[in-house]
Amino acid sequence: xxxxxxxxxxxxxxxxxxxxxxxxxxxxxxxxxxxxxxxxxxxxxxxxxxxxxxxxxxxxxxxxxxxxxxxxxxxxxxxxxxxxxxxxxxxxxxxxxxxxxxxxxxxxxxxxxxxxxxxxxxxxxxxxxxxxxxxxxxxxxxxxxxxxxxxxxxxxxxxxxxxxxxxxxxxxxxxxxxxxxxxxxxxxxxxxxxxxxxxxxxxxxxxxxxxxxxxxxxxxxxxxxxxxxxxxxxxxxxxxxxxxxxxxxxxxxxxxxxxxxxxxxxxxxxxxxxxxxxxxxxx
Amino acid sequence: xxxxxxxxxxxxxxxxxxxxxxxxxxxxxxxxxxxxxxxxxxxxxxxxxxxxxxxxxxxxxxxxxxxxxxxxxxxxxxxxxxxxxxxxxxxxxxxxxxxxxxxxxxxxxxxxxxxxxxxxxxxxxxxxxxxxxxxxxxxxxxxxxxxxxxxxxxxxxxxxxxxxxxxxxxxxxxxxxxxxxxxxxxxxxxxxxxxxxxxxxxxxxxxxxxxxxxxxxxxxxxxxxxxxxxxxxxxxxxxxxxxxxxxxxxxxxxxxxxxxxxxxxxxxxxxxxxxxxxxxxxx
Numbered sequence: 001x002x003x004x005x006x007x008x009x010x011x012x013x014x015x016x017x018x019x020x021x022x023x024x025x026x027x028x029x030x031x032x033x034x035x036x037x038x039x040x041x042x043x044x045x046x047x048x049x050x051x052x053x054x055x056x057x058x059x060x061x062x063x064x065x066x067x068x069x070x071x072x073x074x075x076x077x078x079x080x081x082x083x084x085x086x087x088x089x090x091x092x093x094x095x096x097x098x099x100x101x102x103x104x105x106x107x108x109x110x111x112x113x114x115x116x117x118x119x120x121x122x123x124x125x126x127x128x129x130x131x132x133x134x135x136x137x138x139x140x141x142x143x144x145x146x147x148x149x150x151x152x153x154x155x156x157x158x159x160x161x162x163x164x165x166x167x168x169x170x171x172x173x174x175x176x177x178x179x180x181x182x183x184x185x186x187x188x189x190x191x192x193x194x195x196x197x198x199x200x201x202x203x204x205x206x207x208x209x210x211x212x213x214x215x216x217x218x219x220x221x222x223x224x225x226x227x228x229x230x231x232x233x234x235x236x237x238x239x240x241x242x243x244x245x246x247x248x249x250x251x252x253x254x255x256x257x258x259x260x261x262x263x264x265x266x267x268x269x270x271x272x273x274x275x276x277x278x279x280x281x282x283x
Numbered sequence: 284x285x286x287x288x289x290x291x292x293x294x295x296x297x298x299x300x301x302x303x304x305x306x307x308x309x310x311x312x313x314x315x316x317x318x319x320x321x322x323x324x325x326x327x328x329x330x331x332x333x334x335x336x337x338x339x340x341x342x343x344x345x346x347x348x349x350x351x352x353x354x355x356x357x358x359x360x361x362x363x364x365x366x367x368x369x370x371x372x373x374x375x376x377x378x379x380x381x382x383x384x385x386x387x388x389x390x391x392x393x394x395x396x397x398x399x400x401x402x403x404x405x406x407x408x409x410x411x412x413x414x415x416x417x418x419x420x421x422x423x424x425x426x427x428x429x430x431x432x433x434x435x436x437x438x439x440x441x442x443x444x445x446x447x448x449x450x451x452x453x454x455x456x457x458x459x460x461x462x463x464x465x466x467x468x469x470x471x472x473x474x475x476x477x478x479x480x481x482x483x484x485x486x487x488x489x490x491x492x493x494x495x496x497x498x499x500x501x502x503x504x505x506x507x508x509x510x511x512x513x514x515x516x517x518x519x520x521x522x523x524x525x526x527x528x529x530x531x532x533x534x535x536x537x538x539x540x541x542x543x544x545x546x547x548x549x550x551x552x553x554x555x556x557x558x559x560x561x562x563x564x565x566x
Contacts, residue, residue, distance in 0.1 A: 007448065019304075103442035104393020105412070110386045129388070130447075137448040159386035164413075165290065165420040 001083040003090045007138050010091050014052070014139065022049035026141030026168070028132070031055035032072040032186035033081045036176040040145040041085040043173050052139055053082050054091040056098060061127030067270065072189050091139070098134060107133060109156050115249045116152045116262050117273065120239050125156050132157055136168055144168045149175040149183050151260055151275045155247035175274075177203070183274045190270035198234035199272060202265055205229035206276045209243065209261045213278075219243045219252060222261070230265055239264035239271065246277050256280050284366040286373045290421050293374050297335070297422065305332035309424030309451070311415070314338035315355040315469035316364045319459040323428040324368040326456050335422050336365050337374040339381060344410030350553065355472050374422070381417060390416060392439050398532045399435045399545050400556065403522050408439050415440055419451055427451045432458040432466050434543055434558045438530035458557075460486070466557045473553035481517035482555060485548055488512035489559045492526065492544045496561075502526045502535060505544070513548055522547035522554065529560050539563050 004010045017024065025044030029037050037053075044051045055078055062068035075092060082090050107129040109118070118125055136144065146154050158170050176184045180200040191199060209226040217225075226241045245252055246260040262275035287293045300307065308327030312320050320336075327334045338361055345351035358375060365373050390412040392401070401408055419427065429437050441453050459467045463483040474482060492509040500508075509524045528535055529543040545558035 021302075101446055102393075103395065103439075103446050105439075105443050105446055106391045106393075108389045108391060110388050112386065134448050137450055140450060156388075160388055163384055163386050163388055165417050167420055167423060 001079075001087050001090055003079060003092060005092055005094070006097055007093065010052075010089065010138065013089060014050075017050050018140075023142045024048055024139065025051045026135070026139050026144045027051065027053040027087070028135050028144065028146075029053060029055055030057045030071065030186065031078045032074055032189070033078045034176075034184045034186060034188075036147050036149065036184040038081065038085045039176050040147060040173050041082070041087055043171065044143065044145050045086050047143055047171070050088045051086065052089045052091060052141065053087045054093070054135055054139070055082075056091075056093055056131070056135075058098075058127060058131040059095060060099070060130050061124050063121055063123055066121070067187075067190075070190065070269065072186050098131070106130070107160075110159065112152065112156050112159060112247070112249045115244060116240060116242055117264060118152065120264070125153070128153055129156070129160055132160070133166075136166055141168050143171050145171045145173055147173050147175060148277065149185065149274065151246065151262060151277060152249065155249060158247055183272075185272060187270045187272060191267055191272075192269075195235060195267045198236070199267075201233035202230060202236075202263060202272060202274045203276075205233070205241075206261050206263065206274060209241075210276055210278055213243070213259075213261070213280075226261070226263065230263065234265065234267075236265035236267045236272075239266055252280070284362075284370050284373055286362060286375060288375055288377070289380055290376065293335075293372065293421065296372060297333075300333050301423075306425045307331055307422065308334045309418070309422050309427045310334065310336040310370070311418050311427065311429075312336060312338055313340045313354065313469065314361045315357055315472070316361045317459075317467045317469060317471075319430050319432065319467040321364065321368045322459050323430060323456050324365070324370055326454060327426065327428050328369050330426055330454070333371045334369065335372045335374060335424065336370045337376070337418055337422070338365075339374075339376055339414065339418075341381075341410060341414040342378060343382070343413050344407050346404055346406055349404070350470075350473075353473065353552065355469050381414070389413070390443075393442065395435070395439050395442060395530070395532045398527060399523060399525055400547060401435065403547070408436070411436055412439070412443055415443070416449070419449055424451050426454050428454045428456055430456050430458060431560065432468065432556065432558070434529065434545060434560060435532065438532060441530055466555075468555060470553045470555060474550055474555075475552075478518060478550045481519070482550075484516035485513060485519075485546060485555060485557050486559075488516075488524075489544050489546065489557060492524075493559055493561060496526070496542075496544070496563075509544070509546065513546065517548065517550075519548035519550045519555075522549055535563070 025048030027040045109125040113125040181203040205226045212222045241263040245256040246258045264273045308331030310323045392408040396408040464486040488509045495505045524546040528539040529541045547556045
């Protein structure tokens with residue numbers, strides 16, 4: 001594995017592979033890798049000749065008062081994990097390498113960003129689209145791999161790629177979970193021991209919500225039941241629980257084919273998100 | 284010359300050239316071609332193996348009440364002119380080909396867009412950045428050619444390319460003028476006979492402004508003199524006359540190396556722009 005710190009060196013390396021017509025799979029991350037990231041790498045390896053992973057804790061997607069400073073980092077461990085997973089090129093730029101200049105151009109997401117995390121993190125997805133466009137332009141990957149724990153992010157990037165003809169294919173990768181059902185997340189390390197024991201109740205609450213949906217319970221009642229379950233079984237505070245169409249993130253209607261039941265829960269030192277995405281037509 | 288109407292067919296054609304490592308020069312236009320466009324093609328031919336020209340009157344960059352419908356069009360003549368100029372691929376998409384979907388994502392320019400044309404055309408440059416990003420992604424050109432009559436557009440696109448790592452090199456091409464000094468523009472055809480005779484006074488006024496600048500006259504006096512000259516010698520109304528740094532489009536200060544003196548003048552059925560860009564350090 002080659003570790004590269006500058007855009008110029010990265011493009012120099014990639015140009016060689018592109019001349020040989022190698023297919024490039026790209027796994028953008030914020031580091032502090034876990035099995036969720038490694039599942040992205042595994043899929044990227046299956047489908048491409050070269051796998052590029054980036055590690056960049058993107059300040060543009062953290063709001064004031066959010067956990068940019070507290071976001072867990074361990075580059076040395078990440079290097080080992082990514083190497084063992086078979087990453088070919090690890091790109092680890094400093095902030096000044098990614099944002100040396102700022103002419104004030106912004107990319108604003110559409111209505112998809114007003115729901116779920118977008119409601120409580122108003123400029124979060126602006127920052128996501130900014131870094132994603134930059135990284136896609138820098139790497140020029142054939143395929144890009146994103147995990148479905150960040151389902152809203154996936155939906156917005158999918159819209160960006162579609163509407164602006166971005167030259168990469170977006171690949172959905174299923175959320176990886178701990179044995180007890182908690183979605184793998186770099187932020188899990190910021191849970192207290194007690195919180196960690198309670199956290200699997202988030203996914204249980206969502207599964208309960210899905211069961212209610214299958215029993216044709218109205219959306220607002222489902223959301224209320226999910227909230228009740230989380231409040232009763234964890235010390236976390238509810239940021240949101242929402243059942244919406246996916247990927248449009250609108251209220252469900254008769255044309256909805258795929259839906260998302262998503263939530264964000266605030267614990268003392270961290271905020272966790274999780275979701276389930278399901279066909280509305282299934283039994 | 285191959286004329287292509289769909290993104291898919293265009294990319295199919297271009298992929299062949301890219302495999303052969305041909306360099307691609309791109310000339311995006313709104314059609315109704317004149318010598319200004321042909322100068323872009325000429326430069327693109329000198330510097331690349333393949334020249335792609337697009338003709339697309341982009342609705343996204345026209346505001347309500349602007350001249351989208353009145354914008355002159357003549358695709359048949361454009362095809363002849365571009366063929367004779369040596370364009371290899373002419374891309375002529377319909378609006379629905381360029382904008383089949385709209386998830387509401389917008390690209391907002393920064394402070395550069397609040398000045399000059401941006402002040403009177405508030406969403407114009409949003410639309411420009413939208414179509415430019417799409418076209419760059421569709422064509423993936425090595426170099427892209429833009430004329431300096433649209434100097435503000437050039438400055439904003441340059442910032443976009445720099446800050447978002449877009450994969451094309453931007454090439455400045457000098458404004459082409461009629462013998463009497465009027466900047467070539469597709470919109471000149473919408474001038475009345477009398478207006479056409481007066482229109483060269485716009486460039487004369489700007490040259491007078493530059494002379495005043497060389498004589499160390501203050502900026503606001505220069506702007507006033509340029510306005511006076513245009514008002515005295517044409518029937519046009521002043522939209523703006525501004526002397527700013529280039530490409531940052533800020534007020535001049537001691538660090539300014541390059542400046543722009545630009546104006547927009549409204550005639551009965553059309554609005555013309557022109558500018559001169561000059562080093563502030565010259566004698």
